[in-house]
Amino acid sequence: MFFAVFLHVLAFAFLVVGRTLAPRNVPLLRRAVGDNSTSSGIASLALDKSSGSYYTVLKAGDSYFRVALDTGSSDLWLISSACTSSQCSKVPKYPLAYKSSTFQAVNNNQTEFSASYGDGTGVSGFVAREMVTVANITLKDQAVGVIDSSNVTLDSDVSGLLGLGFPRLSSMSESVTNSSPFFSQLAQQGKLEYPLFGLSLNRFDNGSLTLGAVDASVVRDVNQISWHPVVEFSPFGMESQESSYLQWVTPLAGFGTNGTTLSPNPSYPEITNNASLALLDVGLNGIYGPYSDVSRLFEAMDGARLVDSEGGLWAVPCDTKQNMTFTFGEQTIVLQPSDYFLGRTSGSPNLCISWPAAQSPSADGVDWHIGTPFLRTVYSVYSYGINNVEAPVIGFYPVTNSTTAQADEENLSSILTTVKFTPPNSLLATPTDTILPYTFNASVAAPTTGLVSTGLATSTYSPIFQAWTTVRSAIPTIAPSYAVFTDSSGAVVTSTPSIAAVTLGSPPGWTGPNGAGRSSPAPIVVTVAILFAALGQWIFCFIV
Known part of the structure; x- marks a missing residue:
């Protein structure tokens, strides 16, 4: 679970989100099928080398944020501009003063939210609803923990956590009606090609999160x-x-x-x-x-x-x-x-x-x-x-x-x-x-x-794994787009496409309180040749 829940805190290491992140371009791709009522998406993951955690970029309202992934919890939370602790000062924050048109207060922002972790740290705030997009798949009224107090160390411009667990593990689901976690909502509303997600992790700084399908660039069969x-x-x-x-x-x-x-x-x-x-x-x-x-x-x-x-x-x-x-x-x-x-x-x-x-x-x-x-x-x-x-x-x-x-x-x-x-x-x-x-x-x-x-x-899905009679050919797949070009040396290389840089934590043109935002790294092109050359290496995720 995120931030080393259930873990012993070792005397010579802290398992927290750190600083040393390689610049990453995080493309958000989508493939629509049929009548466009269902879809699948793929988003790049980046590795925080100091902690070993993986993050992606999501959009909440009009702002972009980096969030760490966690299959050991279920809720989505974001540090907000109401948090003034030293830990919060280091990261892009959800700008409450912006008054997002898609923000919906829950109980006048009086419904409390909190999460605690095994190393003694935690976050607290209130529950609200906001339009959230991950891998270019959007939910309009997603429940979000808006954090106004935190002693969790969040560096590397990571502003929150995206839990991928079941609704029963969600504290929001207990306190707010119709507030299932993000992936649960996608599955319950039938928005995906199939109610599954996939994770590709590696020893470097890239990987993928797929929603509704598996990554065909990794899973060949x-x-x-x-x-x-x-x-x-x-x-x-x-x-x-x-x-x-x-x-x-x-x-x-x-x-x-x-x-x-x-x-x-x-x-x-x-x-x-x-x-x-x-x-x-x-x-x-x-x-x-x-x-x-x-x-x-x-x-x-x-x-x-x-x-x-x-x-x-x-x-x-x-x-x-x-x-x-x-x-x-x-x-x-x-x-x-x-x-x-x-x-x-x-x-x-x-x-x-x-x-x-x-x-x-x-x-x-x-x-x-x-x-x-x-x-x-x-x-x-x-x-x-x-x-x-x-x-x-x-x-x-x-x-x-x-x-x-x-x-x-x-x-x-x-x-x-x-x-x-x-x-x-x-x-x-x-x-x-x-x-x-x-x-x-x-x-x-x-x-x-x-x-x-x-x-x-939702029961509108046709089962693939019913009674273990797996119809494996029916498992949806999705793959990132690739570009082929000739580099300056004349070599033909294949790369993932770059996208425009986004400003983290600030809507376009917003200059109000806490609205300066931070620009994400400029788009980069990672060639397959470079990736192949790196396969024999591993960066260990242990802090000394």
Whole structure:
């Protein structure tokens, strides 16, 4: 979850949005089909190298903003001009004084909104409605958290958060009628070709978010996507006495190394039907599992040892060639050392801190929190499900095809960050997981692949994944436009098109309070040749 929800805050790192972002052009493309009542869209993602989070650009009213993506939460919020804290002063802000013609007050701006994060930070403000556009797909009356107080560090001109979770996880949905999250609204109103979104992440500063379709420039064959069920959660407190979908959580079948697959130890086996649950979270720069699982994984790796028992950190020899694997259903995803390394320790340069880190499981029954180190190795697809007809599913399409480690020591040396940390000279005992009382009402069954009557996409969609009889040829695809030109050397290159630069946080021509805005980087052209040349490198996202 964004800003390291559920994470231990390490003594030598802060997982926050930082400054060092490469200039990016963020094209917003759309393909309309049929009677133009449904569409799909694709938007570029940029990587914040200091935090490992990914952002895109959206339009709220007449202003553009950078927002970080998060599949571990659901609400959309933006820093507003009413926020005067030092953290807010650094970013473009939604200009309340502009009085956008598409802004709609909710309860005279008296409906409170707040969000808090595992590192002790949070935001607060009020709920309003505004016209919001992402990937050139627009909702006119989208509920937005307008932030007037924040101690969250938001640098790099990132002004907010776009949650992509289910409505049940939204605090706005609880307090305001007809205020489902952005993607939920698209699915519930039938605005997309199909109620799914896809994420392409990589080790550099670009990627894609697709709405309503999968990115055909990444997924060459939709038949190669493996699909996995999403788990329901029982009700909590005063919720209705029915289970429903809450988070993008799926069972983890195994993990391992050296060709050996180990079975996870579920923390709540009687409740989760003996399954270990994993949250897929694009807002998390890391992989976290319970001590009981993580310790067994590293015990199977040559030379690995626990170096920080409180932070749950293990180190392995930096010259290791051992891969790490995670298995979902029958699909095994391979992580190379370049995928799971955090950085080389300053006190022992031959040892590298590695993911996963260990922490006790959360009380919602989720044992594993799997973020960008894993998600960069796959194209991930999140199919939202259809009311009464189809359950949500998660798809993985591997973007690396390797069963052996490819990164040699010389290559790793050029990309590893040095972590200011000295491993202890003695062996440390592995802590025991603390199992908290289960949060939800365990007396209500929460089946996997269960059908629910509300909260998913409108039943006007024809199901593709019904009863696991996947009509894969029906999965919509979309691709960015490309331009072919001859450069100054006479070489023919292919590139993504550039678009006009936008001013962040300020409507066109607006010069009122907080209206100066900030110009986004000028359009740039990224050639395929350059991208290919960069494939052998990785920028590690660890702050020292």
